[in-house]
Amino acid sequence: MVALGKGLxxxxxxxxxDVNANSPFDVPEGSEVEGSLEARRILVAGFVxxxxxxxxxxxxxxxxxxxxxxxxxxxxxxxGATCKGACRVGRRSVxxxxxxxxxxxxxxxxxxxxx
Amino acid sequence: xxxxxxxxxxxxxxxxxxxxxxxxxxxxxCGRRSEVxxxxxxxxxxxxxxxxxxxxxxxxxxxxxxxxxxxPVIIQxxxxxxxxxxxxxxxxxxxxxxxxxxxxxxxxxxxxxxxxPGSQRRVHVMPGGRVEVEFPMEVVxxxxxxxxxxxxLDVMGTLYIxxxxxxxxxxxxxxxxxLEKGGRLECELDVSPRKRPEEPRADPLPILVVAQPEVGExxxxxxxxx
Numbered sequence: 001m002v003a004l005g006k007g008l009x010x011x012x013x014x015x016x017x018d019v020n021a022n023s024p025f026d027v028p029e030g031s032e033v034e035g036s037l038e039a040r041r042i043l044v045a046g047f048v049x050x051x052x053x054x055x056x057x058x059x060x061x062x063x064x065x066x067x068x069x070x071x072x073x074x075x076x077x078x079x080g081a082t083c084k085g086a087c088r089v090g091r092r093s094v095x096x097x098x099x100x101x102x103x104x105x106x107x108x109x110x111x112x113x114x115x
Numbered sequence: 116x117x118x119x120x121x122x123x124x125x126x127x128x129x130x131x132x133x134x135x136x137x138x139x140x141x142x143x144x145c146g147r148r149s150e151v152x153x154x155x156x157x158x159x160x161x162x163x164x165x166x167x168x169x170x171x172x173x174x175x176x177x178x179x180x181x182x183x184x185x186x187p188v189i190i191q192x193x194x195x196x197x198x199x200x201x202x203x204x205x206x207x208x209x210x211x212x213x214x215x216x217x218x219x220x221x222x223x224x225x226x227x228x229x230x231x232p233g234s235q236r237r238v239h240v241m242p243g244g245r246v247e248v249e250f251p252m253e254v255v256x257x258x259x260x261x262x263x264x265x266x267x268l269d270v271m272g273t274l275y276i277x278x279x280x281x282x283x284x285x286x287x288x289x290x291x292x293x294l295e296k297g298g299r300l301e302c303e304l305d306v307s308p309r310k311r312p313e314e315p316r317a318d319p320l321p322i323l324v325v326a327q328p329e330v331g332e333x334x335x336x337x338x339x340x341x
Binding site (some may be wrong): 082084 | 272273276281287289290293294295296297298299300301302304305306307308311
């Protein structure tokens with residue numbers, strides 16, 4: 001398990017294991033991650049195998065290969081990239097810091113079926 | 116590493132502001148493509164002389180007679196087309212299309228309903244719409260501003276899902292994918308490099324060859340018997 005704070009990795013690397021980063025996380029071209037990857041925002045230009053979860057979004061560049069389950073707020077896969085796996089991207093797919101506005105009713109709102 | 120810029124508003128504008136009038140049309144008979152003059156309402160194919168209609172159609176009630184045009188067709192809300200295969204350039208559906216179809220651009224409105232499969236180059240689901248399709252769709256480019264429920268969606272180019280859009284499918288294949296914040300995608304995803312078909316171009320016009328008499332040959336006389 002690799003836990004990262006606010007630091008950024010900018011070198012080419014090879015990680016076998018789970019990554020949990022409380023910051024944006026980049027996988028540069030030539031780098032590999034085999035294991036689950038969780039970060040605020042993930043940019044993939046290398047190779048990732050395993051479930052990927054990013055609260056803010058996932059970007060896969062044309063050189064990127066991603067093989068695993070995807071969860072995120074947004075996703076951008078450029079043409080030329082490879083991305084395979086189950087995908088649940090968008091609303092309610094990832095835990096948010098604030099709940100969506102349509103779920104929380106105003107305090108003084110009375111429901112139709114309320115007695 | 117620099118994040119790529121996603122020109123999403125430009126993409127949406129390209130879809131919504133596209134002129135319904137086609138610039139290049141294919142002949143219904145020989146399939147060759149030719150350019151449309153600016154003020155033409157119909158034209159003849161330069162190769163086979165078959166007529167090519169580019170007039171617009173507006174379906175407001177129940178219509179069963181054939182529509183075969185390269186121009187735009189709009190099926191209004193509460194209208195229904197139940198005729199032979201519908202052929203159109205740009206097909207905008209707000210009502211029910213109960214027949215097979217073939218078009219370049221398919222635009223699905225809020226209450227659109229497709230009852231039979233067809234072929235299209237691009238598909239656009241308008242914001243606020245919810246379209247359930249019971250057959251798989253294959254397109255070159257897709258922009259899903261509403262909700263599209265489909266068994267499988269295969270996009271040769273890029274699939275765009277803006278804010279408020281959603282694709283719910285068992286399988287989605289695409290050459291590229293852009294999902295804006297507020298969009299939703301639930302599927303088994305397969306994004307891989309694909310060969311995107313080229314944009315249609317007009318075929319070169321036929322050159323009329325007129326036989327010229329040879330030098331010394333007199334027209335109308337038999338050369339073997341002067």
